[in-house]
Amino acid sequence: MPPTPQSVHTPSRPPSAVVEIDHLAKSYGATRAVVDVSLAVDDGEIFGILGPNGSGKTTTVECVSGLRRRDGGTVRVLGLDPLRDRAAIRSQVGVQLQEAELPAKLTVREALALYASFYPSPADWRELVDVLGLGPSLRTRFGSLSGGQQQRLSIALALVGNPRVAILDELTTGLDPAARRETWDLVERVRERGVTVLLVTHFMQEAERLCDRLAVIDAGRVVAVDTPAGLVDRLGTRQELRFRPSQPFDESLLARLDPVADVVRRGAELRVAGTGDVLGAVVSALARAGVVAEGLRVLQPDLDDAFLALVGGHDPLATPDPVTTTTTTQERP
Numbered sequence: 134m135p136p137t138p139q140s141v142h143t144p145s146r147p148p149s150a151v152v153e154i155d156h157l158a159k160s161y162g163a164t165r166a167v168v169d170v171s172l173a174v175d176d177g178e179i180f181g182i183l184g185p186n187g188s189g190k191t192t193t194v195e196c197v198s199g200l201r202r203r204d205g206g207t208v209r210v211l212g213l214d215p216l217r218d219r220a221a222i223r224s225q226v227g228v229q230l231q232e233a234e235l236p237a238k239l240t241v242r243e244a245l246a247l248y249a250s251f252y253p254s255p256a257d258w259r260e261l262v263d264v265l266g267l268g269p270s271l272r273t274r275f276g277s278l279s280g281g282q283q284q285r286l287s288i289a290l291a292l293v294g295n296p297r298v299a300i301l302d303e304l305t306t307g308l309d310p311a312a313r314r315e316t317w318d319l320v321e322r323v324r325e326r327g328v329t330v331l332l333v334t335h336f337m338q339e340a341e342r343l344c345d346r347l348a349v350i351d352a353g354r355v356v357a358v359d360t361p362a363g364l365v366d367r368l369g370t371r372q373e374l375r376f377r378p379s380q381p382f383d384e385s386l387l388a389r390l391d392p393v394a395d396v397v398r399r400g401a402e403l404r405v406a407g408t409g410d411v412l413g414a415v416v417s418a419l420a421r422a423g424v425v426a427e428g429l430r431v432l433q434p435d436l437d438d439a440f441l442a443l444v445g446g447h448d449p450l451a452t453p454d455p456v457t458t459t460t461t462t463q464e465r466p
C-alpha cells in the first residue's frame with residue numbers, strides 16, 4: 134500500500150533581501166556623508182531613497198554599486214560584497230548615476246552597442262531606444278545631446294545589461310513632464326521583468342507613484358523606512374475642509390460635531406479642521422441645515438508633509454493652517 138501523503142506545513146518564507154546595508158558609514162575628509170545607514174531591499178521591489186540635498190543618498194548608492202569604498206559597515210548585493218566581488222556585481226547591477234559622463238564624440242548608437250558588449254546576455258538596446266525615445270538621436274554624439282537626452286541615454290545604459298538590480302539616481306531630473314511619466318512607465322516595466330530597483334529621488338510624486346517602500350535619509354542617517362502611504366499615515370488623519378457656505382447659518386453646529394476640532398472664518402470662507410471623517414460629518418450637517426458647501430476643498434497631509442515632518446522638524450498637526458491640497462471637489466448636500 135502506498136504511504137498516505139502527509140499534509141506538510143510550509144511556513145511562509147520572508148522575501149529575500151537583494152540589497153542589505155548594515156551600519157554603512159562613509160566620510161570625505163571631515164565631511165561625514167553617511168553616518169549610519171541600514172536598510173534591506175526585497176527581491177522585486179522598487180525601493181526609494183529620499184532625503185534633502187547632501188544627506189548622503191548618492192554616496193549610499195555608490196557604496197552599493199561598488200563605485201565608492203565604504204569606511205564602515207557591510208553591504209551585500211545579491212549576497213555579494215560590492216568591493217570584493219566587483220566583477221560579479223558589475224554584470225548583475227545596472228547603474229545610472231547623476232551626471233554620467235561619456236566621451237563627447239561617442240554616438241548614442243555606439244554607446245549602447247559598446248555597453249551591450251560588456252554583458253553576457255544584454256537586453257535588446259533597440260527596444261530601450263524606442264521606449265526612451267532615443268531613436269532620432271542614435272547618430273548624435275554624446276557631447277551634442279541635450280541634458281534630457283543624456284539622461285535618457287544614461288537610463289538606457291543602466292538597463293542594457295539586463296541587470297537583476299538597477300540603481301537609478303535622480304532618474305528623471307532634467308526630463309520634461311511627459312518624458313518623466315514615460316520613464317516611470319519604463320521603470321515599472323523593468324520591475325515587471327523581475328528587476329529590483331533602488332531609486333534615489335527628490336520628487337515626491339515620483340516616490341509616491343513608483344516606490345513600494347522608501348527610506349528617508351537625513352544627515353547621513355535613516356530616519357524612517359515605510360511605504361509612501363505608511364509615512365503619510367504617521368501624521369494621523371487630520372483633514373481640513375475649506376468652502377463658502379451658500380447662505381448664513383449657525384456655524385456653532387459644525388463646532389459641535391465629534392470629528393471637528395476648529396472652525397475658523399476667513400472672509401467668505403469657512404475652514405473646518407479635525408480628525409477622522411470630518412468630510413462626512415460636515416456635509417451631512419450642512420445638508421440638514423439646507424446649506425451648500427460651495428468651492429469645497431479637502432486638504433490632508435501628503436508625502437511632502439510627511440517628508441518635511443521627518444527631516445525638517447515641521448509638524449503639520451501642530452499648526453493651525455497645516456495641510457496640503459490633495460483634492461478639489463464640489464459637494465452638494
Ligand SMILES: Nc1ncnc2c1ncn2[C@@H]1O[C@H](COP(=O)(O)OP(=O)(O)OP(=O)(O)O)[C@@H](O)[C@H]1O
Pocket residue numbers: 161164165166167184185186187188189190191192193
Ligand atoms: N566626492 C566628494 N568629495 C567630498 N565631499 C563629497 C563628495 N561627494 C559628496 N560629498 C559630500 O558628502 C555629503 C553627502 O553627499 P551626497 O552626494 O551623498 O548627498 P545626496 O543626498 O546625494 O545629495 P544631493 O541630493 O544634493 O545629490 C555632502 O555634504 C557632499 O557635499
